[in-house]
Amino acid sequence: MTLIKEIGIKMKQISKFSGEEEILAEIPKITTQISRSKLKIKWNQAVEEAECLAAMNKDQRISSFFANDFLASNSQLINKAESSSEEKAPIKQPSMLEKNVVSDHEQQALVNDDSEDNPRHLIPQLCKIFYANGWVTGTGGGISIKYKNQIYIAPSGVQKERIQPDDLFVQNLNGEDIIIPKPDKNLSKSQCTPIFMCSFTERNAGAVIHVHSQEVVKLCLLNPESEVKITGLEMIKGIYNEKKGKFYDNDEELILPIIENSKYEKDLVDTFKTALRKYPSTSAVLVRNHGMYVWGSNWKTAKTQLECYEYLFKIVIFKKIHNV
Ligand SMILES: CSCCC(=O)C(=O)COP(=O)(O)O
Numbered sequence: 001m002t003l004i005k006e007i008g009i010k011m012k013q014i015s016k017f018s019g020e021e022e023i024l025a026e027i028p029k030i031t032t033q034i035s036r037s038k039l040k041i042k043w044n045q046a047v048e049e050a051e052c053l054a055a056m057n058k059d060q061r062i063s064s065f066f067a068n069d070f071l072a073s074n075s076q077l078i079n080k081a082e083s084s085s086e087e088k089a090p091i092k093q094p095s096m097l098e099k100n101v102v103s104d105h106e107q108q109a110l111v112n113d114d115s116e117d118n119p120r121h122l123i124p125q126l127c128k129i130f131y132a133n134g135w136v137t138g139t140g141g142g143i144s145i146k147y148k149n150q151i152y153i154a155p156s157g158v159q160k161e162r163i164q165p166d167d168l169f170v171q172n173l174n175g176e177d178i179i180i181p182k183p184d185k186n187l188s189k190s191q192c193t194p195i196f197m198c199s200f201t202e203r204n205a206g207a208v209i210h211v212h213s214q215e216v217v218k219l220c221l222l223n224p225e226s227e228v229k230i231t232g233l234e235m236i237k238g239i240y241n242e243k244k245g246k247f248y249d250n251d252e253e254l255i256l257p258i259i260e261n262s263k264y265e266k267d268l269v270d271t272f273k274t275a276l277r278k279y280p281s282t283s284a285v286l287v288r289n290h291g292m293y294v295w296g297s298n299w300k301t302a303k304t305q306l307e308c309y310e311y312l313f314k315i316v317i318f319k320k321i322h323n324v
């Protein structure tokens with residue numbers, strides 16, 4: 001029964017058996033009851049908070065603190081309770097464990113996940129391969145993979161070929177942190193994160209790779225226009241046409257957008273988005289004097305397309321230089 005109803009019944013009973021003075025005499029008791037009820041709500045919240053925090057490990061507590069989510073949602077609930085005189089059923093907190101931060105058990109399961117698709121192991125392996133090809137040298141470039149609806153992102157400004165499984169950041173599709181590396185590692189999330197997220201949300205990508213490849217830079221130097229056209233090569237068949245939902249035929253023309261570079265990676269977002277909308281077939285965007293973003297529905301197609309693009313670029317550059 002709600003507190004208001006309870007008070008109403010009490011008032012009726014008092015006024016039935018007593019006069020107005022007796023009612024006035026009861027008011028302080030009723031007020032005390034309301035205050036107690038508010039205290040009870042606050043107490044329940046405090047207990048739930050304590051339980052949530054106790055269930056987290058140190059990293060998760062730090063992560064939830066910086067996400068500022070736990071405290072924000074909690075104070076909202078307390079404010080609501082303060083502005084209402086109606087007693088509510090004990091409030092169920094939107095638990096950090098459910099919403100944002102994985103439990104110890106889930107985290108352990110992720111680390112123990114031996115699947116070849118687990119980005120914890122895959123991203124360090126792929127970065128070694130990309131480094132060997134000259135695609136992510138000098139710390140430039142990076143990769144992000146979606147796995148079980150969570151986004152794994154490589155750290156920023158580090159030698160990408162030396163990334164460790166616990167160096168990765170994990171966030172949800174809203175950009176809220178789920179797992180961050182231990183603070184003593186002093187790592188930050190890739191500067192490319194806004195572009196990675198754009199590919200996940202706008203193109204439903206499963207993986208996005210950013211390369212600082214010399215071939216891309218050379219190709220853009222030879223093509224001052226805002227796009228590059230490629231025809232007549234068998235390897236075009238390795239490129240997926242996102243508009244048609246099928247791989248290109250070797251007699252089709254492949255057109256890739258070129259966007260201009262900016263001071264910071266995040267400043268590329270607007271032109272990147274514009275290019276995605278103007279070129280609905282494309283699975284890659286070239287950034288002049290910088291590199292390329294390439295994505296696929298999963299890490300395998302992102303990787304094989306990157307290989308096909310790099311192959312095609314070499315041939316196109318050769319053809320242009322030798323005028324053949
Ligand atoms: C020498 S790298 C310059 C910054 C850049 O273009 C880049 O791709 C860096 O990405 P990170 O993931 O290291 O933030």
Ligand SMILES: [Zn+2]
Nearest residue numbers: 140141210291
């Ligand atoms: Zn870059």
